[in-house]
Amino acid sequence: MKNSFGTSLSVTIFGESHGDYIGITIDGIAPGVEISDSYIREKLALRRPAGRISTARVEADEFSIISGAKDGYTTGSPLTVLIPNTNKKSGDYSDIFDTPRPSHADYPAECKYHGYQDKRGGGHFSGRITAALVAAGAIISYALLKKGIRLATHISYLHGVKDRKFENLYDDISYLNSIHFPTLSVESGDEMRRVIEAAGKDGDSVGGILESAAIGIPAGVGEPWFDTVEGVISHALFSVPGIKGVEFGEGFRLSDMYGSEANDHYRMEDGRVVTETNNMGGIGGGITNGMPLIIRCAVKPTPSIYKEQRTVRLSTMENETIAIEGRHDPAIIHRARAVVDAAISIALADMLVQRYGTDYLR
């Protein structure tokens, strides 16, 4: 299946930016999983644009669960969340129909859908759709939380500015989940915001690097080939718009290390086997080893910028220039973190349910 993910616990996403609704169906979630509307609302709020560094399009994200839930608990049947699109301005996008925007999905979509795609507001490719993903992720991550699995994401790097590294994971995760611009260091956060604002003023945009940590995952989950933990999680993560790289543990930095530096030595700690370092990000041979998962994602700069850009006019096959108007974000990385959390939650839950059975999340 194409726009679906997962085998034992799966999601199917649908909707377009300027349709009446976007939505998502979760299939395979256990019956009796508590649903916290306020928790979902919190997660949606973390994704929502806010303040000077975000788009002027603000959606209320009033979701409704139209199937699979009753009296605050999942029923075990497919659970569908609908989110209405209330703030649509199709007029903004009239320019892009014939002149594909650089590094947007416009041109690849044209090649795939032969002109039938809904082009308004990015259609099915719109970052708007990620609200549905965040809602599904929130339902699932709330269930994971009850099983002692916690995760959060911070902006570890943004155009020259570094955040501090994770230290006490439990506290860092709690802290990150309570703030809207997710950095562990307040100063780094302020500095990053300044960089984003400056780019925005210049009609430009920036990307960055998101770093996620997940704790409480049992050892022994994942498969040696193909359905490795890295393979399954990265598969989900590359659906988050703008992500162009995924690494685990020290990732690309391992190319500068000797084996004697990179290897995570084992030792006993409080009667449990732990590793002294966690350069592998909690995964060995494709399988969890009980250490925290550490995942980093490269987020490209938002492709919508105000500067003039070169493109082609598809109807005449001639070169052309465009300036993209309408509302757009100089950065989406602080919002993408909510989507990254959702994607990781979904992927983790699928692997856990496959390992331990349908009722694992109850």
Add this chain to the structure above:
Amino acid sequence: MKNSFGTSLSVTIFGESHGDYIGITIDGIAPGVEISDSYIREKLALRRPAGRISTARVEADEFSIISGAKDGYTTGSPLTVLIPNTNKKSGDYSDIFDTPRPSHADYPAECKYHGYQDKRGGGHFSGRITAALVAAGAIISYALLKKGIRLATHISYLHGVKDRKFENLYDDISYLNSIHFPTLSVESGDEMRRVIEAAGKDGDSVGGILESAAIGIPAGVGEPWFDTVEGVISHALFSVPGIKGVEFGEGFRLSDMYGSEANDHYRMEDGRVVTETNNMGGIGGGITNGMPLIIRCAVKPTPSIYKEQRTVRLSTMENETIAIEGRHDPAIIHRARAVVDAAISIALADMLVQRYGTDYLR
């Protein structure tokens, strides 16, 4: 399915390092695809250890195709390749049963398989298994070649040493596929080999970065959500042992760029729409745009090193030190390139067959 990959064209891998055979089944390949034994042998040779920088265990990799082929062509039925394990020395590994080797799969496997896993020579986790993946990849990449799709991989970085970038892709791809230590610059290759040898002499190991390019892929392949080109390819790539990061186009470097630098502008060239740069690596919105695919993988240093390392004795739950004996590689990156080519070929073929139907590869 767990140790399988692909929906329309799929592979299932099996075997252990010290079993009689390793093997792989390809299901969904068109009938009438020519099979070139010499091409498969060539690809297997690129994966095989050779010279001072590789393990002393050398396998002949005599493969046989026991189903799905007749008179040099695929029949359209599941095609199974078997490769016998001829050079097994189980005695070498006796030490590791109770004291898991740092950053090997030993401990995660113990948690997953409760002691029933075949531990000899890494069992199902052994890099040995990748010979089967390379054989399957060779059958598929030969079919892709006939459709005008070519790919190759070089070591773009190894512990401080950089290879030159891709220039003329067609020529670079041909060149790389003809040499055993894949660098575009001979000097960089020599230097990398010196680094590997030095690490080996020191009982240590190194990793590096592999960069792959694929040309000739039609625009319009892939899905907007979940089955994005990046998601599907990375899912396959993280099965290549040692890979801890995957990026597309400029990947993590996009975190240092402005949108105005990162965006790939369009222009007409010879009547075709092309992009002036290829920072997105040939993919937009999860879908191919007709430009070359550019993929980079981080390979960790081989975990098997001769230096003493700290671990635990599982039977007594006490701290312990080990020194790993036996044969092992100070680097596997030059061999991993063949496995990376295979994984990319399999993932690409699956997406192409899904898009264009079963007979696409005929």
Add this chain to the structure above:
Amino acid sequence: MKNSFGTSLSVTIFGESHGDYIGITIDGIAPGVEISDSYIREKLALRRPAGRISTARVEADEFSIISGAKDGYTTGSPLTVLIPNTNKKSGDYSDIFDTPRPSHADYPAECKYHGYQDKRGGGHFSGRITAALVAAGAIISYALLKKGIRLATHISYLHGVKDRKFENLYDDISYLNSIHFPTLSVESGDEMRRVIEAAGKDGDSVGGILESAAIGIPAGVGEPWFDTVEGVISHALFSVPGIKGVEFGEGFRLSDMYGSEANDHYRMEDGRVVTETNNMGGIGGGITNGMPLIIRCAVKPTPSIYKEQRTVRLSTMENETIAIEGRHDPAIIHRARAVVDAAISIALADMLVQRYGTDYLR
């Protein structure tokens, strides 16, 4: 995935009888497929209860397509159909919470969902959900029609009454699709209706046998093992509530035939290879042979009857008797035919798209 079906073209179903909406998502349908609202409405009408032989609950089945369609054509993105539940009377079902109704899903659902299932009106098990399946099937069968593939279903047998066999398939299919109580012989239809009415008056119910024919399917579709045409179609059909048997061609009657009677001999006809008989129902070795598909389904009597029945009280684990009140059908077979058509259409389309690629249905 559990409540989903199909690999290349797939559907995911959701909703409960007494929720606000039921719905279905079609993923993998080509862009540019024409959507005929009136055709969908027609198919929904065939499923809708009507007259004395059906339940008193009548739904308008006002559907809306909330994603994946624009200006009367599919966009190629996941297409979601929502149907509101307007005529809900939850009070009717209060009795069944603790005393499972014989041959209903109540007790198995209790074992699976531990009491969290939505029990009102059958919840996710309700025949009501099939309206969504019919809507999806209609979108797909309209696309199949444009490719020359036609199908229809009649009641071939109902409690002692036989319909005539298929004769001229093209005409018979057209005729069946134009009538609400699908029999080829008017007299048989009248007689069947009398049997149903009589059963209804007696507080009882009847089932029957549905026979479907599909013409225009190319030869060479399906797989030899597991994804046989029979396997894929039966997998879909057993989702139609009440179906307890599926056979192809002469099916169970083959147990009374010699090979010399059963074998379908080949001959040339108008330059095409055809078979003289069609005892195999258009399928050999799991693969279509170009002859019409012939499929028969056994439909059990509706389990909701007014007569007193024996059951258990789950809370006290004591024997109990119940009489089911509320609205229910003495027969659903004439309505099930629309669901059967939908299930077959979905299964066929999936196999065709897998064989010929995404754009096949355009």
Add this chain to the structure above:
Amino acid sequence: MKNSFGTSLSVTIFGESHGDYIGITIDGIAPGVEISDSYIREKLALRRPAGRISTARVEADEFSIISGAKDGYTTGSPLTVLIPNTNKKSGDYSDIFDTPRPSHADYPAECKYHGYQDKRGGGHFSGRITAALVAAGAIISYALLKKGIRLATHISYLHGVKDRKFENLYDDISYLNSIHFPTLSVESGDEMRRVIEAAGKDGDSVGGILESAAIGIPAGVGEPWFDTVEGVISHALFSVPGIKGVEFGEGFRLSDMYGSEANDHYRMEDGRVVTETNNMGGIGGGITNGMPLIIRCAVKPTPSIYKEQRTVRLSTMENETIAIEGRHDPAIIHRARAVVDAAISIALADMLVQRYGTDYLR
């Protein structure tokens, strides 16, 4: 995936009648499952032709497990069974290359594989391949046995001759698994053998009906839509060559019953909820109810008969007659029972592992 089955526990089948090996890979089986070679050999023996009523081709079915097992237990890695083809006589089949045999896969295969299929001895379509399925089924059913799940199959009907019905299921299952021609009544078995011999002498063949029972399956397994127990099991069963119909419980006979006769009333028995009758075959709403599964399969007469038959010559597109020579069975139903048991075991195990997790079968 095409020639694969299952999501959590899956099998992939490969091989051709006249290749060196046929084989099957089981993926997702728990580690630590005991493997009994003698039990596998027993099951293979039940499938093997024997005596006057079977083909003269007899294979030793010497299997070897080349991966996924060690010291008599599964390792948890993909388990591959190879069975060599030792008794091949390709000369026997030379006549069929251009003149497809009626009701064989020859012609559909030609349409699908464009002439590239391995035609010798039926190739990938050969009943020979079922030996691999039986081996996989035996490994799985031995594990089910340890969980208290037992199943067996008898010939309930063969060309006018009926076997007695199941009575004491536990005893009947044990008895059937101990005999080669599986009927519950010795007299019925003798009579059926006479019918088969008579058909064979006449150069003809017969089919029949197989009835299977499975006990010990927990209630609450299966899904309401699509992955219903009926859907999943029938999907697997239609891979057994010659099967053209599958029904559960009273199946097609339900079309002659009133709801008041068909409904299975509940009652308490030894503190457990049971049904008084089992017309639904242990399944309600697609989900197991804890009662025995009852499944019936229609097996068509073997298509290979010695009588002259009409066909076409594909090279000239002219009508033709053929007489099939070589070795073939006047009936395969007594051998097919072993394949049916295997298919049901595989389907059941997949649903159980999906429900209860990977380690369920340990």
